[in-house]
Amino acid sequence: MNRPRLIAAAATLASLTVWAPAHAAEQPPEPEMASYALDIEAKVLSDRRTNGLSDTYIGPGAELTFNYAHESGLIAYLQLGNVAKESFPDGGATAVAAxxxxxxxPSGWHFGVGLAQEMFPGAKVNDAPRNPFVDPTDTVNTRFDTTFGVFEFGYGIIEARYLLVASKDFRGNNTAVVCGSAAMTAEAEGDVTYSKAVECYGRGYHNSRGSQLLQVEARIPVRSDTKILTHLGYTAVQNFSFLNTLDYKFGVIHNRWGFEFEADVVGGIMRDRYYAKTLNSSGDIKQIDRMGLIVSVAKKF
Structure with a gap:
């Protein structure tokens, strides 16, 4: 389930004015120079999280992020990263473009609107039954790519972001995938009743278009090279309220030697944490919403 990020980049308008002597012929005005900012950041992390849930199966990750801002107000964003096959079958990479x-x-009220696309090349679930207890031959194919509408607002250092899912599914969440995952968890745990899966399938087939996310964050400066990070978010998954998740992040960001070091306590509280259990190919289970200490190092270019 996890989160697209539109990052602000300050831009300053530069202009060039040429003064000519009074007796000289009037010179044509110099063309205005478009002003823009492009930031590139490479980052390694002990765990990549989106909306409190681990995209890397509680393992290390890496990101490469491009932020572009034009003096006209136009902004663009691209982030490349890795994901785990346990959460995104047949995948391994992700790209978020916005x-x-x-x-x-920037020091007072500021706003933003945009569109974002989260992509998971190769990640898919094929031929998953809509309800195997009714008709195991009625199957559906699912991809994890997700389209968002984005509205940003903030005041000073406080930044908030609201996202609305416009694609058919939010990160692949539909009945075939969600309930199928519950069935696999039951099998791995030896639950012969498959109670969670039966209950899930019994709700009928649903997609998750219309899911909503709200994130609020502040980076509070404590000295010139150090900030305190606070973040709260909430994900409401359409037609799957038991997947709704409150996520949090509290940490410290420190700049030294040209690098940005960060340490955060991160986690999520899913309404029904049974659905945050994720299996690997060996049948082992990890709780991908569990609280953990995540450290990272980033370098801007």
Whole structure:
């Protein structure tokens, strides 16, 4: 389930004015120079999380992020990263691309709107039954790619973001995938009743278009090279309220030697934590919403 990020980049308008002597012929005005900012960041992490859930099966991850901002207010964002096959079968990579427009005062009220696309090349679940207890031959294919509409707002260092899922599914969450995952967990745990899966399938077939996410974050400076990070988020999964998750992140960011070091306590509280259990190919189970200490190192170019 996891989260697209549109990051602000300050841009300053530069202009060039040429003064000519009074007796000289009037010179044509110099063309205005478009002003923009492009930031590139490479980052390694002990765990990649999106909305409190681990995308890397509680394992290490890496990201490469490009942020572009034009003085007109146009912004663009691209992030490349890794994901685990346990959560995204047949996958291993992700890309988040976004474009939008931002306006307002960075020190006061500011706003932004945009569109984002989260992609998981190769990740898919094929021929998963809509309800194996009714008709195991009625199957559906699912991909994890997700389209979002984004609205940003904030005041000073406080940043908030609202996302609305426009694609058919939010990160592949539909009855075939969600309930099928519950069935596999039951089998791995030796639950012969398959109670969670039976209950899940019994609700009928659903997709998750219309899911909503709200995130609020602040980076509070404590000295010139150090900030305190606070983050709270909530994910409401359409037609699957038991997947709704409150996520949090609290940590410290420190800049030294040209690198950004970060340590955060991160976790999620899923409404029904049974569905945060994820299996690997050996049948082992990890709780991907569990609280953990995540450290990272980033370098901007």
């Amino acid at each position: 474009v939008g427009y931002r306006w307002g005062n």
